[in-house]
Amino acid sequence: MGILDIVFRCLAVYVFMIVAIRLTGKKELSQLNTGDVVLILLISNAVQNAMVGPDTSLLGGLVAAGVLFLLNFLLKNFLFKNERFRNLINQKPEILIHHGNLDFAALSRLKITNEELQEAMREHGVERYRDVRLAMLEIDGNISIISNVDGMKQSVYRRKHPHKRLDIS
Structure with a gap:
């Protein structure tokens, strides 16, 4: 299992999470209750293995975290520059x-x-x-x-x- 495999796994999980958050609605983002915190912790635990697979090394974890930060940075920049995509991802007031x-x-x-x-x-x-x-x-x-x-x-x-x-x- 190589670093490129970790990159593709992180990308898949990141895209899944963006779509899942979009489908659950904007109200859920700002109003976290105890159940929501538990859900976030369980999801992070569930997708951790999907992102790094059997690679539990420090390098594997750092690559996964780096990919997630990079994807988030790229998404925010793309949302800023592309109104059509921003309207697709963000809901309206x-x-x-x-x-x-x-x-x-x-x-x-x-x-x-x-x-x-x-x-x-x-x-x-x-x-x-x-x-x-x-x-x-x-x-x-x-x-x-x-x-x-x-x-x-x-x-x-x-x-x-x-x-x-x-x-x-």
């Missing part, structure tokens, strides 16, 4: 509340519970649905809310992970 009116069809399709929506509203300091000018499920799986309340700061509800910041100096 979804309106959940517009001028206090809930879009029950969208909430049902996206499997967003009343409790999750109210939690996002509380994080933004909004108590009632009628005080929400716009609530959206963003492409990263977070819920952003713009309030009708005067003096209320507009904010984005970030769940579980901070947003990356650009350091422009």
